[in-house]
Amino acid sequence: MQSLSLMVVAVVLHGSFLTHLGAAQPLNDGGLHVVRYDGRLIASVDATSAGDLDRLEEIGAEMISCELSPAGGDFILTPVQLLAVKAMGYQAEVKQPDLQAAIDLESARIRESLVSYRQRGVNSDGFFDDYRPLPEIDAFIDDLVARRPDLVSRFEIGQSFEGRTIWGLRISADTSGCKPAFVLNGITHAREWLTVMNVLYLAEQLVDGYGVDEEITDIVDRVEWLIIPVLNPDGYEYTWTTSRFWRHNRRPPGGVDLNRNYSVQWRPSGSHGAGPFSEPETASLRDFVLSNPQVRAHNDTHSYSNLVLFPWAWLTQPCPDHEEYQALGDAMNARIAVANPGNQPWEVGPLSTTLYRIAGGSTDWFYVEANAMSFLYELRGSGFDPPPSSILPGSRDTFGATLLHAKHVADRSTFRADIDGNCVFDLDDVLAFLIAFASDEPRADFDLDTDVDFDDVLAFLVAFGEMS
Numbered sequence: 001m002q003s004l005s006l007m008v009v010a011v012v013l014h015g016s017f018l019t020h021l022g023a024a025q026p027l028n029d030g031g032l033h034v035v036r037y038d039g040r041l042i043a044s045v046d047a048t049s050a051g052d053l054d055r056l057e058e059i060g061a062e063m064i065s066c067e068l069s070p071a072g073g074d075f076i077l078t079p080v081q082l083l084a085v086k087a088m089g090y091q092a093e094v095k096q097p098d099l100q101a102a103i104d105l106e107s108a109r110i111r112e113s114l115v116s117y118r119q120r121g122v123n124s125d126g127f128f129d130d131y132r133p134l135p136e137i138d139a140f141i142d143d144l145v146a147r148r149p150d151l152v153s154r155f156e157i158g159q160s161f162e163g164r165t166i167w168g169l170r171i172s173a174d175t176s177g178c179k180p181a182f183v184l185n186g187i188t189h190a191r192e193w194l195t196v197m198n199v200l201y202l203a204e205q206l207v208d209g210y211g212v213d214e215e216i217t218d219i220v221d222r223v224e225w226l227i228i229p230v231l232n233p234d235g236y237e238y239t240w241t242t243s244r245f246w247r248h249n250r251r252p253p254g255g256v257d258l259n260r261n262y263s264v265q266w267r268p269s270g271s272h273g274a275g276p277f278s279e280p281e282t283a284s285l286r287d288f289v290l291s292n293p294q295v296r297a298h299n300d301t302h303s304y305s306n307l308v309l310f311p312w313a314w315l316t317q318p319c320p321d322h323e324e325y326q327a328l329g330d331a332m333n334a335r336i337a338v339a340n341p342g343n344q345p346w347e348v349g350p351l352s353t354t355l356y357r358i359a360g361g362s363t364d365w366f367y368v369e370a371n372a373m374s375f376l377y378e379l380r381g382s383g384f385d386p387p388p389s390s391i392l393p394g395s396r397d398t399f400g401a402t403l404l405h406a407k408h409v410a411d412r413s414t415f416r417a418d419i420d421g422n423c424v425f426d427l428d429d430v431l432a433f434l435i436a437f438a439s440d441e442p443r444a445d446f447d448l449d450t451d452v453d454f455d456d457v458l459a460f461l462v463a464f465g466e467m468s
C-alpha cells in the first residue's frame with residue numbers, strides 16, 4: 001500500500017498527471033464511487049415481464065442487466081429484499097454475495113492499473129489491460145489519429161447534457177468512388193464499460209490492419225467507418241466518479257435511458273424522456289446520421305448477455321427484412337464462435353422476442369429512418385463488467401462478426417452503381433456497366449449470384465435508379 005502511495009505522489013508531481021486529473025478525478029481518495037452498496041448482493045431473478053420489473057422495483061430492487069431476457073435479469077438487492085423476492089414467488093439465485101467488496105476490489109485494481117498506465121505514457125501498449133476513464137480514451141483516439149492521419153480523423157457529433165463533447169472517429173481509406181458508411185457506438189448505457197473497449201479495439205484493428213491484413217484492407221477501402229466510442233460521456237464519467245452502476249444520461253433527477261429515447265415506437269409509457277429525441281446525446285446522433293445519408297449500417301454495442309440482436313425492438317412480428325437479418329446474424333454468430341478458443345455460439349434474433357420489448361430503441365430508428373441495417377450486441381459476460389483478462393477476448397469476440405456485417409452491406413450497397421468510381425451517378429455508369437456486362441466481367445455480377453445474366457442488368461438499374 002505504501003509503495004502505491006509513493007507511486008501516486010511521484011506521478012502527481014509529474015505535471016501531465018495533473019492535467020488529466022483536472023478533467024476527471026477517478027483516482028482521488030474516496031472519490032471513486034461515492035454511492036455505496038454495503039450490504040447489497042446481486043441475484044439472478046426469473047422476472048421476465050414489464051409487470052415483474054415493476055413489482056421488483058416497487059420493493060427497491062435495482063436491475064443491473066442491460067435488459068430483461070426470457071431467463072430473467074440480475075438485480076441488486078438487500079438480503080431482506082431477496083427474501084421478499086422469493087416470497088413473491090420468484091426464483092432467485094445469488095451471483096455476488098458482497099457487492100461493495102467486489103466494487104472495492106475493482107476500484108483498487110483499476111487505480112493501480114491506471115497509475116502504471118499513465119507512468120508509461122497514455123498512448124503505449126496496455127490500453128486494453130484494464131478499463132479506462134475519459135481522459136485516457138481521449139488520448140487513445142488522438143494516438144490513433146496521429147498514427148495514420150491519412151486514414152483516421154476525429155469528429156464531433158454534438159454536446160452531452162452536461163456539455164461534454166461527443167466524439168467520433170472516422171476511418172476510411174481515400175479510395176475513389178462512393179461507399180456506404182457504418183455507424184457504431186459504445187456506452188449508450190453508462191455502466192457497460194466493456195462496450196467502449198470493444199469499439200476502440202475495432203478502431204485500432206482497422207487502423208493497424210490496413211495495408212497488412214487483406215480482409216481489413218478491403219473493408220476499409222469499401223466502407224466508411226464512423227465510430228462513436230462514448231455516446232453518453234456524462235453517464236460514463238459518473239460511473240467512474242460517483243456511482244458505478246449508473247445507466248442513464250445525467251438529466252436530473254434520474255437521467256434518461258438513451259435506448260428508449262429514439263422516435264420509432266417511442267411511446268409515453270415504456271419509453272424515456274420528455275419526448276422522442278428529447279436528449280442531446282440521441283438528438284446529436286440523429287442529426288449526425290441524417291446529415292450523412294451514406295449511412296447504411298449501424299451497431300449499438302451493449303453488455304452483457306452474449307447476443308446478436310436486430311429489429312424489431314418493439315413489434316413482436318418479424319421485420320420485413322427478417323430473413324436477411326437472421327442469415328447474416330447467424331453468419332456473424334459463427335465468426336463469434338471461433339473468435340477466441342472455447343467461445344460458445346451466442347444467440348441471434350430480433351430484440352423484441354430474444355430479449356425484451358424496447359420502445360424508442362436505437363435499432364428500430366436506424367432501420368426505419370436511417371435506411372441502415374442495424375444490429376445490437378450484448379457482449380460477453382454473465383455479470384457486471386468481466387475481469388480485465390476478458391477485455392481483449394471480449395473485444396475480439398465481435399471483431400470478425402462486425403467485419404462481416406460491413407462486408408454484407410458493402411456487397412449489397414446501391415453505391416455499387418457508381419461503376420466508374422467518380423461518385424456521380426450518371427449515364428457514364430450505365431455505359432460502364434453495359435461494357436462490363438458485355439465482356440462478362442465479374443463486377444457485372446450485380447446480384448451476386450456468381451453468374452452474369454439479365455438479372456444483373458435489372459439489379460443494376462434498380463440500384464442506379466435509387467442513387468441517381
Ligand SMILES: [Zn+2]
Nearest residue numbers: 066189302303
Ligand atoms: Zn445496455
